[in-house]
Structure formats: C-alpha cells, structure tokens
Amino acid sequence: MSDRVAIIGIGWSGFRPVTPEYSYKELMYEAARRAYSDAGVDPRRDIESFVTVAEDFHEGTSIFDEYTPDQLGAVLKPMHTITGDGLHGLATAYMLIKTGQFSLVAVEGHSKASNLLTPDGVTAYAQDPVLNRPLRMNTHFVGGMEMNRYLYESGSTQEQCAQVVVKNRSNALENPSAPFGADLSVEDILSGPPLSWPLGVRETAEHADGAIVMVLASEEKAKVLSETPVWILGAGWSNDSPGLENRDWSSANYTKNAAKMAYRQAGIYHPYQTIDFAEVSDIYAYKELQSLEELGFFQFGEAGLVTEEGLTHKDGDFPVNVSGGCLGMGNLLDANGLARALEIVLQLRGTAGPRQLEGINVGLAHSWRGVPTASGAVMIMSN
Amino acid sequence: MSDKISTYPGTSLSEKEIRDGKVLSIQDQMPGKFSWDTGIAIGKYLAGLKDGVIFGSYCATCRRTVVPPRTICEWCFQPMDRYIPLEDTGIVNTFSLCYVTWDVRRIKEPETPAVIEIDGASSLHGIMHKLGEVEPQEIKIGMRVKAVWKSAEMRQGAITDILYFKPHEGSH
Numbered sequence: 123m124s125d126r127v128a129i130i131g132i133g134w135s136g137f138r139p140v141t142p143e144y145s146y147k148e149l150m151y152e153a154a155r156r157a158y159s160d161a162g163v164d165p166r167r168d169i170e171s172f173v174t175v176a177e178d179f180h181e182g183t184s185i186f187d188e189y190t191p192d193q194l195g196a197v198l199k200p201m202h203t204i205t206g207d208g209l210h211g212l213a214t215a216y217m218l219i220k221t222g223q224f225s226l227v228a229v230e231g232h233s234k235a236s237n238l239l240t241p242d243g244v245t246a247y248a249q250d251p252v253l254n255r256p257l258r259m260n261t262h263f264v265g266g267m268e269m270n271r272y273l274y275e276s277g278s279t280q281e282q283c284a285q286v287v288v289k290n291r292s293n294a295l296e297n298p299s300a301p302f303g304a305d306l307s308v309e310d311i312l313s314g315p316p317l318s319w320p321l322g323v324r325e326t327a328e329h330a331d332g333a334i335v336m337v338l339a340s341e342e343k344a345k346v347l348s349e350t351p352v353w354i355l356g357a358g359w360s361n362d363s364p365g366l367e368n369r370d371w372s373s374a375n376y377t378k379n380a381a382k383m384a385y386r387q388a389g390i391y392h393p394y395q396t397i398d399f400a401e402v403s404d405i406y407a408y409k410e411l412q413s414l415e416e417l418g419f420f421q422f423g424e425a426g427l428v429t430e431e432g433l434t435h436k437d438g439d440f441p442v443n444v445s446g447g448c449l450g451m452g453n454l455l456d457a458n459g460l461a462r463a464l465e466i467v468l469q470l471r472g473t474a475g476p477r478q479l480e481g482i483n484v485g486l487a488h489s490w491r492g493v494p495t496a497s498g499a500v501m502i503m504s505n
Numbered sequence: 506m507s508d509k510i511s512t513y514p515g516t517s518l519s520e521k522e523i524r525d526g527k528v529l530s531i532q533d534q535m536p537g538k539f540s541w542d543t544g545i546a547i548g549k550y551l552a553g554l555k556d557g558v559i560f561g562s563y564c565a566t567c568r569r570t571v572v573p574p575r576t577i578c579e580w581c582f583q584p585m586d587r588y589i590p591l592e593d594t595g596i597v598n599t600f601s602l603c604y605v606t607w608d609v610r611r612i613k614e615p616e617t618p619a620v621i622e623i624d625g626a627s628s629l630h631g632i633m634h635k636l637g638e639v640e641p642q643e644i645k646i647g648m649r650v651k652a653v654w655k656s657a658e659m660r661q662g663a664i665t666d667i668l669y670f671k672p673h674e675g676s677h
C-alpha cells in the first residue's frame with residue numbers, strides 16, 4: 123500500500139469585498155457543494171473526517187467549531203477545527219490520511235471579514251496584553267517595523283515592494299475570482315497614503331469574503347476517483363517565539379523552517395530548480411519578497427531585484443502569485459493558505475484559464491498568519 | 506480541616522484589595538463588534554417573524570420540515586428551497602428553570618427556557634424560546650403552548666418579535 127495523498131476536489135465561493143446575500147454557512151455550503159461534486163463524492167456517504175480552520179474572534183462566536191458540521195455534510199462524523207491557517211488545516215488532513223485510518227478527508231476555511239466591524243480591535247488582542255497592548259498602537263505597526271528592518275538589512279527598496287503590488291494586482295485581472303485586479307504603476311503605489319511607514323496602505327491586502335473547501339484522498343481512492351489528482355509532496359509549518367522584543371525582524375525564520383520540513387519530506391534540495399511556480403503570502407507586499415528568500419528560491423536581498431527584472435511575473439522564469447495573491451484576491455483571514463493552495467491545484471490541473479502556466483509540474487503554497495504572528499506554513503504539490 | 510492543617514496557608518486577598526489596585530493586574534476590554542449577514546434562510550425566517558409568521562423549510566429527499574429554516578439539509582446535504590408557513594403553536598420538548606441571569610445575578614423567579622416543537626414541523630424540530638404567563642412549577646414536558654407576539658408595529662425581524670410562549674389548550 124502506497125501512502126501518497128492527493129487533493130482530488132476543490133470548490134470555492136467568492137471572493138468579494140462583501141457578501142450580504144449569504145450567511146457564512148451558505149457561503150461554506152456553496153464551496154462545499156462544488157468541492158464534493160468536483161471530487162465525485164457524497165459527503166454524507168464517503169467523507170470520513172472533516173477539518174476546518176477558524177478563529178473565534180474572527181467569527182464572533184465562541185467555540186466556533188460547533189457551528190461548522192451542517193453546511194459541510196459533517197453531522198455526526200469526526201470533525202474538528204484548528205485555530206490556524208488553511209495550510210495547517212490541509213497539513214492536518216494530510217496527516218489524518220497518512221495514519222491509514224481515513225481515506226477521504228475534507229478541509230474547509232472561510233472569511234466573513236465583512237461581518238467583523240472592528241478587525242483592528244480584534245487584531246490588537248493578538249498583542250501581548252501586559253507588555254505591548256497598553257502602548258495602544260494599531261497592530262499594523264508590526265508590519266511597518268518588520269518591513270523597515272527587512273529593507274535595511276536586505277537592501278531591498280520600497281520601489282521593489284511596490285512592484286510586487288503592481289504585478290499581483292495585474293495578475294488578478296486574469297482571475298475572475300479576484301476582486302482587486304488593477305493596472306497600476308509603481309508611482310501609483312508609492313503615492314498612496316502611509317499605513318505604518320515605510321508600509322503604505324496600497325501595499326496592504328484588503329479583506330475579502332469567501333470560502334474554500336478541498337477534498338483529500340489516499341492514493342488508492344485518488345486513483346479511482348480522480349483523473350487529475352494533485353499529489354502532496356511535503357507539508358511543513360513552524361512558529362517563532364512571539365515576543366516583539368526579541369524576534370529577528372529582518373528574517374522570517376518560521377518560513378525557513380516550515381520550508382525545510384516540507385523540502386525534507388519531498389526530497390527537494392534545490393527549490394528553485396525543482397519547483398516551477400509559487401503562491402506566497404503577500405498580505406503586505408514586502409512579505410512576498412522576504413518569503414521568497416526564506417523559502418530558498420533566492421538569496422537574501424535578491425527577491426526585490428529579480429521582481430524588478432520580471433522573473434516572478436506570470437511570463438517570467440518563476441511565476442509568483444499568478445492568482446493575484448492576497449493583494450489581488452483579498453486577505454481571507456484564516457483561509458489565506460487555502461487560497462494559495464487553490465491556485466496551485468488549478469494550475470497543476472491545467473484548469474487556470476487565461477492565466478494558465480505552461481510546462482509546470484511542481485508548485486509551492488506558502489502562508490503567514492499576519493501580524494503580529496511569527497507563524498508560517500508551506501505545502502508542495504505536483505501533478 | 507485535617508489532622509495536620511488547621512488553617513489555609515498563605516495570605517488571603519479580598520476583592521477590595523484587587524479593586525484598589527493593591528494587586529498588580531492589567532484590565533482591558535476588546536473592541537469586538539460584529540454584524541452577521543443573515544443570508545437566505547435566516548433572512549426569510551426573520552422577515553416572517555416581522556410579519557407574525559413562523560417559516561420552516563422542507564427537504565423533499567428526507568420529507569422533513571425544519572424550523573428555523575435553512576438552505577441546507579444537514580442529513581442528505583441537498584439544498585432546501587421550499588419555505589412553509591407553520592403554526593405559532595406547539596408542545597414543550599424540554600425546559601429548565603434557570604435561577605441565574607444572563608449577567609450572572611441570582612434571581613428568585615426563574616427564567617424559563619424551552620424548546621417548543623412547532624406544529625407543522627417534523628418532530629424534534631422546534632424553536633428555542635422562553636415560556637410566560639405560567640407558574641414555573643406548572644410547566645410540564647409535552648405541554649401545549651402558543652406564541653405571544655409583540656404588536657405588529659413593534660416587530661423588527663428578530664427572534665424577540667415573539668415575547669414568549671404561553672400555555673394553550675385546544676387543538677391547532
């Protein structure tokens with residue numbers, strides 16, 4: 123018996139700045155119906171376990187996991203919710219199948235960010251209540267400080283960060299599910315209002331609503347059910363110490379470690395040579411550059427230069443965030459990692475429409491949980 | 506207390522000492538505001554309540570009418586799109602007499618939470634509400650009750666448009 127695991131079904135609803143027509147349950151249901159239909163499974167009969175990702179404070183409901191079974195077809199079945207990113211959820215489903223106890227597992231993540239009227243108030247509650255929160259500063263300051271130190275040490279520039287926004291929002295124009303597509307110039311980005319200098323408002327992803335569901339299968343099941351299984355080659359995740367007082371502000375060591383873990387499983391020694399394209403966190407534009415370096419695709423300080431040269435453009439040697447990324451698709455809170463993985467699956471299947479990349483076999487999805495976290499996850503997939 | 510211990514060890518603290526800041530602590534309140542989109546099914550339900558009607562939804566596969574209505578049948582996972590006006594009467598499935606308030610005060614006259622299986626809905630489907638116009642000790646499982654509504658001009662499309670359910674003799 124082989125122990126490979128594949129993604130055999132994907133479904134999503136969204137992504138839009140607001141979704142007043144649907145409750146979060148109805149949003150999840152639309153995504154789930156599509157994913158199960160795509161996988162050719164009946165959730166009531168076939169899916170053996172369910173994993174969701176959600177944060178109670180994002181939902182406004184304590185013990186939120188209790189509210190997820192109905193709209194996923196998970197009533198009276200094994201299910202649990204992780205307070206983590208969508209990639210943590212995918213990694214968990216991957217492990218559930220690896221145990222040999224389950225052969226079909228569904229993963230769900232969503233954002234109803236539009237229903238959270240005080241997102242900055244909730245994020246402020248991620249700051250240390252005794253040491254940091256009494257200073258009463260908007261948590262975006264963590265992004266500003268990280269960007270500042272990263273630019274200082276790496277020699278990357280604000281123009282290079284702005285170039286990330288230009289690229290990703292332009293990519294979003296080719297993605298019908300991305301609401302923030304736009305033709306912008308570096309000047310347009312840099313002339314926008316500051317958020318927490320050197321970080322600008324236009325280098326920060328806007329929130330969006332949406333839901334994503336994926337169906338994972340054991341190799342045995344995947345071969346029966348799917349003509350286009352997307353195989354998981356490796357998954358990794360890592361958390362740095364949370365302290366703002368003593369973290370490494372220029373490097374994202376959590377991403378480096380998460381990647382190492384995934385590369386080890388996949389047997390990848392030369393990421394840039396082996397992996398054809400990537401979807402990485404760009405909640406803030408600088409995070410894309412920093413992450414590409416930590417993931418081992420480029421040397422420290424190189425990502426900005428190659429971005430300017432067009433290497434990470436959709437027609438470049440190493441396309442990054444062809445989907446539009448968070449800047450183009452929106453910041454989907456806990457579902458960000460699933461949105462990154464969704465694009466990897468669409469591309470590897472060859473069903474990405476006008477933005478389809480040619481000659482690709484291996485893709486990498488990366489996610490970061492946003493400020494003030496030092497928490498990242500990575501998944502590597504192939505067709 | 507025991508053979509070896511006659512008093513609690515240590516220095517006890519009073520609430521006053523904490524209130525007066527003699528014990529170091531940090532207090533804060535989260536600015537968490539939410540506005541939940543009701544969506545299709547619950548939107549229909551609340552609009553119905555505003556009009557003085559309780560809507561359920563019907564699953565043709567399971568031949569089951571649920572209340573509150575939903576767009577998804579959790580048993581067969583098929584969409585539900587048939588909304589059915591139900592009676593505003595039913596029977597008490599279960600209840601409790603709750604002697605602590607929402608904001609944690611002890612009370613002598615208890616709150617009376619109950620699930621009322623609504624006439625016209627499939628069995629075990631009901632509304633979570635309160636009972637009224639009844640002595641708490643008189644409440645029985647299986648008792649017939651009827652909704653007492655706010656006046657039409659006071660209703661705003663909320664579960665509180667029904668004030669409570671009261672005992673109701675006679676068949677529906």
Ligand SMILES: [Zn+2]
Nearest residue numbers: 564567578581
């Ligand atoms: Zn049904």
